[in-house]
Amino acid sequence: GATLGVLGGGQLGRMFVHAAQAMGYFTVVLDPDPASPAGRVSHHHIQSAYDDPDGLRQLASLCAAVTTEFENVPAVALAALAGRCTVSPAARAVAVAQNRAEEKAHFTTCGVPCAPYAVIETPEQMASADQSLFPGILKTSRMGYDGKGQARVQTPAELATAWDAMGRAPCVLEQLLPLALECSVIVARGADGHSVHLPLQRNLHRDGILAVTEVYEENVPLALMQQALAAAKSIADELEYVGVLCVEFFVLEGGRLVVNEIAPRPHNSGHYSVDACDVSQFELQVRTLAGLPLTPPRQHSAAIMLNLLGDLWFAQGEAPQDPPWAQVLALPGTHLHLYGKEQARHGRKMGHLNVTAASAAQARSTALQAAALLGLPAF
Numbered sequence: 001g002a003t004l005g006v007l008g009g010g011q012l013g014r015m016f017v018h019a020a021q022a023m024g025y026f027t028v029v030l031d032p033d034p035a036s037p038a039g040r041v042s043h044h045h046i047q048s049a050y051d052d053p054d055g056l057r058q059l060a061s062l063c064a065a066v067t068t069e070f071e072n073v074p075a076v077a078l079a080a081l082a083g084r085c086t087v088s089p090a091a092r093a094v095a096v097a098q099n100r101a102e103e104k105a106h107f108t109t110c111g112v113p114c115a116p117y118a119v120i121e122t123p124e125q126m127a128s129a130d131q132s133l134f135p136g137i138l139k140t141s142r143m144g145y146d147g148k149g150q151a152r153v154q155t156p157a158e159l160a161t162a163w164d165a166m167g168r169a170p171c172v173l174e175q176l177l178p179l180a181l182e183c184s185v186i187v188a189r190g191a192d193g194h195s196v197h198l199p200l201q202r203n204l205h206r207d208g209i210l211a212v213t214e215v216y217e218e219n220v221p222l223a224l225m226q227q228a229l230a231a232a233k234s235i236a237d238e239l240e241y242v243g244v245l246c247v248e249f250f251v252l253e254g255g256r257l258v259v260n261e262i263a264p265r266p267h268n269s270g271h272y273s274v275d276a277c278d279v280s281q282f283e284l285q286v287r288t289l290a291g292l293p294l295t296p297p298r299q300h301s302a303a304i305m306l307n308l309l310g311d312l313w314f315a316q317g318e319a320p321q322d323p324p325w326a327q328v329l330a331l332p333g334t335h336l337h338l339y340g341k342e343q344a345r346h347g348r349k350m351g352h353l354n355v356t357a358a359s360a361a362q363a364r365s366t367a368l369q370a371a372a373l374l375g376l377p378a379f
């Protein structure tokens with residue numbers, strides 16, 4: 001069989017490797033960490049920096065096609081690979097997703113509304129930020145994830161302090177919106193322009209980090225669902241995107257849908273698809289990368305995903321201790337996914353628990369029992 005590569009060795013890369021290997025591909029992971037979650041399960045692991053020309057040359061020479069598993073992959077890496085092997089998503093699409101200012105401009109091009117915002121790159125832009133953007137959230141344009149690189153600001157004075165604290169890095173200031181709920185859509189688009197999507201995911205965040213994803217019918221009003229699917233498709237089409245793309249949305253109090261951001265890869269909110277859909281987001285990634293046909297995924301079970309952060313390992317005190325897996329796994333329809341990270345740390349994504357069931361009510365009941373066993377808040 002052919003060889004598929006992935007830039008980045010985190011949990012997303014690991015689950016890509018699982019899917020690729022199940023379909024008979026040989027896999028190569030490039031990541032500097034010798035113990036990276038994906039490197040540990042891949043046939044081959046190139047231990048090099050993401051921007052190291054030798055490592056990239058080796059990756060390209062081994063692989064028919066290469067994808068990425070994190071959005072902050074250096075543009076030079078994708079550029080170095082392009083021309084030597086198939087690369088998807090393309091550098092241009094990743095560049096848009098890497099920069100909040102460009103990302104928001106892209107939403108405007110697509111006619112999909114996002115939060116009112118201002119680009120803050122100079123002291124003049126900061127000083128002239130419109131009063132209507134307060135209270136707001138200052139976000140670094142690059143490299144932010146899990147709510148890192150963000151500050152809530154009530155006033156222009158707080159904006160000035162927060163921007164200084166961020167080293168005056170290029171930022172966007174967004175109006176703080178009254179959220180009724182958050183949701184996301186995963187789209188897979190092939191080189192021929194044909195796209196398919198997973199069902200709309202409803203997401204709950206705690207402290208800026210995804211905590212729970214719930215996916216079942218009537219989870220979100222039908223009209224909103226259709227609007228979100230159409231918006232996600234147009235965002236992917238306008239980018240001429242090839243690969244798996246996640247589009248995050250806010251639904252405002254009052255019911256208006258606005259787009260938050262995009263991730264040019266499979267997404268934490270799509271992890272349920274491994275156990276609840278006949279095609280997972282990682283299989284979709286393999287299919288788009290290998291140029292295989294895309295068929296519409298079908299969800300066969302109601303699903304709830306609980307993220308397992310490192311905090312769970314410290315529930316008993318200072319020394320990390322495994323959560324009570326056996327008790328959780330005694331509940332029907334629970335599927336434990338751990339990423340093989342050696343060190344549990346507060347806020348670190350260590351794994352997730354998928355709960356599948358024949359009905360939404362059953363999935364909720366089981367997921368709430370699992371959450372209680374793990375000491376997670378109810379939702």
Ligand code: ATP
Pocket residue numbers: 115137139144145146147148174175176177178179182205208209248260261
């Ligand atoms: P991710 O890990 O999803 O990439 P991120 O660091 O890029 O996260 P965002 O998605 O921009 O961060 O924001 C994280 C969370 O903060 C959102 O899911 C939402 O709960 C809240 N949030 C962000 N922007 C706004 C806003 N303009 N108004 C209200 N809440 C917001």
Ligand code: MG
Pocket residue numbers: 144145146261
């Ligand atoms: Mg983000």
Ligand code: MG
Pocket residue numbers: 248260261
């Ligand atoms: Mg986000």
